[in-house]
Amino acid sequence: MHDDDLLPRDTPVRLIDENGSAVDDEHYTMPDADTLLRAYQGLLEGRRINDQAYALVRQGRMAVYPSSHGQEACQIGAALVLGEHDWLFPTYRDSVAVIERGVTPAEAMVLLAGDWHSGYDPAEHRVAPQATPLATQLLHAVGFAHAARRRGEDTVVLAMCGDGATSEGDFHEAMNFAAVFHVPVVFFIQNNEFAISVPLSRQSAAPSLAHKAIGYGMPGRRVDGNDAAAVLAVLGEAVDRARSGGGPSLVEAHTYRMQAHTNADDDTRYRESAEVKAWAERDPLLRMRTHLTARGLLDDDIEGRLQAGAEEIAVALRAALNTEADLEPEDLFRFVTADRSPQLEEQWQLLRDEIERASLTDAGGR
Template sequence: MSSIADTDLLSGPVDEVFRVLDERGEPIVPGGLPTADELLTGYRALVFARRLNEQASALVRQGALAVYPSSRGQEASQVACASVLAEQDWLFPTYRDTAAIAARGVDPVEVLTMLRGDWHCGYDPVETRVAPQATPLATQLLHAVGVGHAARFKGEDTVVMALCGDGATSEGDFHEACNFAAVFRAPVVFFVQNNKYAISVPLARQSVAPSLAAKAVGYGMPGVRVDGNDLPAVMAVLRAAVRRAREGEGPVLVEADTYRMEPHTNADDATRYRSDDEVSDWERRDPLTRLRSHLVGTGALDEVREAEIAEAVEEMAARVRSGVSAESEVDPDELFAHVYATPTPQLREQHALLRAELEGQEA
């Protein structure tokens, strides 16, 4: 491969992992890197995503969040999938994609609202073009394909980025979504962040396919593997996939080879199913240190720029702490506001009983 620009990233062997930077931050593809400014913007987004993961995990320990599924180690994939979308495009995230939603431009405090235990997702999906975070595996993929299919019917210039993990590829919904999208050429990019575990189940116990990207062959769509810890590589592949979908050529399945550095959630004991040596090996492939090494080596990142990024990141973290820890106003009437467009007699009766009880307490 001579460069990213003159290479068809969607037609290579499905068992080959596309990379731009090696683990030391040295270029693998000559002439294939974005500009220094673009890489600095990407690095800043990585640092924001890492700090958001750290801050959210701390808020769980403090009792301000009920749970947090960290994406530490997967930040390059999180940032890349948001950065390649146009304003009119849609992002369909999972419960682990908080950093991707924030990278899409949604207020991090709003992103974390659901994880506080609130009844709604915290942001307006239509306004932000970001679907609610999906906890059940793969269910959001069917919704994503439906949005993409509808957009084609309406003649809209819309591409849908549908996120999932390796565990979701074992679900029937994954198969149905991929098959439907391929048959009807829906403008969808299926982005699988293969972080090696479905909670405690390793990939080898989920599939014996040569790769998850290889599954695309059976659906008649391109399948691509990319180093999920290499930000410019992930951006290049996803940008090509989005362009293909936008031009009406149908869906693409992209598998990002990455790793979940922290436990599944704060309720998980990862030492029961993986070794410290395995985690340490992946820490050497950290997406932040890889890109930082490249930028420092080329002189694009100096102490002044790092200090500016650090200051902005800490301002974000302070705002998240304040916003998540603030007491939320509870309106009991909201329990009944969004159940049916026209409330049923039973719902109206239950609402009246609640109002009577509350008014009696206030009297």
């Protein structure tokens, strides 16, 4: 591949502008009508999931929730471009993408509700557990893709991360290994401008994060992360390239984190409300709705059905999180290793003694 083919464009790829109008592109084509409607359905569902999860946090039913409000186009695009046998390696902020891949909302929120496990079977859904440490999942994704390739499997791995993860050593190690060994993996950076309170300008001096790709010998692409059509087109090309033996790619989506980092964060301390308001006008859901309506692909009846479907997901999520979990304390130690070590056994015995003493105290108080 020529060096010019590795470099990203000066401006991100866009197929639908902020006003919902189609934008012609010399390389990428607009997805078909059915795909756009499916993406819009995902945007509606993703927005409702984000809003419902945030409400559950305030009600004390979830320990923490890193919202992807405003980033739903990236979430849906990442899920829809993958085939049945492909794998998604998400971050803690990618619950919407996880659910879009078939994981039930209840299972997807188990980890964020404070339970000890990821809540779903990764092998069943081909979705790795959501990763809280920055960039660690990228190494896992590359290793998984490398193993699948050696086994002769037709598997592509899409590894998601944020702009903050690009400052981690794991990011660079994963990129280098993937390029050297020609691994079928797509690195997908959701550049939402902030790593908690640290702005992008303090993360990188590169013209864009996509420019980092050329240093490893892989193509870098930039896309408007609030344009679901463009995300589908750019990610889809990268997945096809990986599947056909073209090796890894890096895609940077330019988007914005509309809400605080998590419910424990006060974003007013490090960014201005005017900036947030400006990005609200680029809302991916409203953009797609306007576009589909103008083309006659979306009317009130279809909108009503899709809204009802999104509400069903929210109802299921509320019901699941409002049910008290039946926890077994020994599970904390039972699944760490195949054979429990003496140290783990000692820790379990200490915890069991504490539980028994607490039970006796409660019984005596009654």
